[in-house]
Amino acid sequence: MSWKGIIEQYRSYLPVTEQTPIVSLHEGNTPLIQSHWLSELVGNGAEVYLKYEGMNPTGSFKDRGMTMAISKAVEAKSVAVLCASTGNTSAAASAYAARAGLTSIVLIPNGNIALGKLSQALIHGAKVAPVEANFDTCLELAKEIADKYPITLVNSINPHRIEGQKTCAFEISDTLGDAPDFNLTPVGNAGNITAQWKGYCEYHSAGKTTLLPRMLGFQAAGAAPLVHGKPVLNPETIATAIRIGNPASWDQAIQARDDSNGLIDAVTDDEILAAYQQLATRDGVFVEPASAASVAGLLKYAQRDYFAKPLADKGRLRIVCIVTGHGLKDPERAIKSIELPDRIQPSVESIHQAINLAG
Ligand SMILES: *Cc1c(COP(=O)(O)O)cnc(C)c1O
Numbered sequence: 001m002s003w004k005g006i007i008e009q010y011r012s013y014l015p016v017t018e019q020t021p022i023v024s025l026h027e028g029n030t031p032l033i034q035s036h037w038l039s040e041l042v043g044n045g046a047e048v049y050l051k052y053e054g055m056n057p058t059g060s061f062k063d064r065g066m067t068m069a070i071s072k073a074v075e076a077k078s079v080a081v082l083c084a085s086t087g088n089t090s091a092a093a094s095a096y097a098a099r100a101g102l103t104s105i106v107l108i109p110n111g112n113i114a115l116g117k118l119s120q121a122l123i124h125g126a127k128v129a130p131v132e133a134n135f136d137t138c139l140e141l142a143k144e145i146a147d148k149y150p151i152t153l154v155n156s157i158n159p160h161r162i163e164g165q166k167t168c169a170f171e172i173s174d175t176l177g178d179a180p181d182f183n184l185t186p187v188g189n190a191g192n193i194t195a196q197w198k199g200y201c202e203y204h205s206a207g208k209t210t211l212l213p214r215m216l217g218f219q220a221a222g223a224a225p226l227v228h229g230k231p232v233l234n235p236e237t238i239a240t241a242i243r244i245g246n247p248a249s250w251d252q253a254i255q256a257r258d259d260s261n262g263l264i265d266a267v268t269d270d271e272i273l274a275a276y277q278q279l280a281t282r283d284g285v286f287v288e289p290a291s292a293a294s295v296a297g298l299l300k301y302a303q304r305d306y307f308a309k310p311l312a313d314k315g316r317l318r319i320v321c322i323v324t325g326h327g328l329k330d331p332e333r334a335i336k337s338i339e340l341p342d343r344i345q346p347s348v349e350s351i352h353q354a355i356n357l358a359g
Helices: 036-042 064-077 086-098 115-123 137-150 157-164 167-176 193-206 250-259 269-283 287-303 308-314 332-335 346-352
Strands: 032-034 046-052 080-084 103-108 127-130 182-186 216-219 262-265 317-323
Touching: 032 103, 032 167, 036 046, 036 269, 036 287, 036 317, 046 167, 064 080, 064 086, 064 157, 080 086, 080 137, 086 103, 086 115, 103 115, 103 137, 115 127, 115 332, 157 167, 157 193, 167 193, 167 317, 182 287, 193 216, 193 250, 216 250, 216 287, 250 262, 262 269, 262 287, 269 287, 269 332, 287 317, 308 317
Parallel strands: 046 317, 080 103, 103 127, 182 216, 182 317, 216 262
Antiparallel strands: 032 046
């Protein structure tokens, strides 16, 4: 049977009825790929998997939430949707709104929006307003507008977004045959860690899994309000998708951390970029920088032997790193991290000289 998207697949777990018009691009069903070097690094008996969310239709996990948010907006007879976005939410909102024939409005904050994401919003026909403010201010403005006008807000404070995004945990559990022992994820506005935990809990209550994972969330060091316990006024990081100073799902993220006996910590931009490059060169998995925060966190905690005791106790450990968005979103970052070689003469000789063909 062909995959019809997360709503058709997990209908009984989602707030939809026969009357809900399903707006889908067949999102979900993303690859869960074992990383051999990361498995070895954690230790004998450990299996580390990458949940490659960049393989969603618009290139990030945001599609899981957006199929729900847009379907419910259509059901509610809304004609326009609105979001504040550092990029991927606007890409997903514009694509799903286009499919549903809705107007989409996008408030884009100051700072480096990856070109791929901006081009997505533009090509899908969104009304794009670059605002002279940071993300947190844009989100406040979006809330005000949604209160004043008959427009549906599709940021992750829209509860339907969380409902859709929890299906990531269902898929992981279905593929592994049970929940993993650890679930590592990048944290920005904290909707995703909230959604994943909700998904694991619901599957556990339904008897689909026998265990609940420990949730490990990773923020960028320059944008780590949950780690510091207070909002960051001017968040800074190269990982633009998680450059957020005052997460909308703050309390839920802390609850996910505490209820799962997990943690939320920070990783530096250098650690993020190192993980970003290693995922590309060692796993063949190209992600955007923010996505690599989960793997940067894994490397950091593996180095501290954090997994050693649970691994020894259990003899086997399954760890999932969510890699949230596709590397092609931000090709400029990739080009910046590598040096482009000089152009050479068209001869076997000069190619041999430039690239050691024997090696
Ligand atoms: C949105 C996003 C995040 C952060 O998710 P939150 O739900 O805001 O915590 C991380 N990575 C990518 C690629 C994203 O698009």
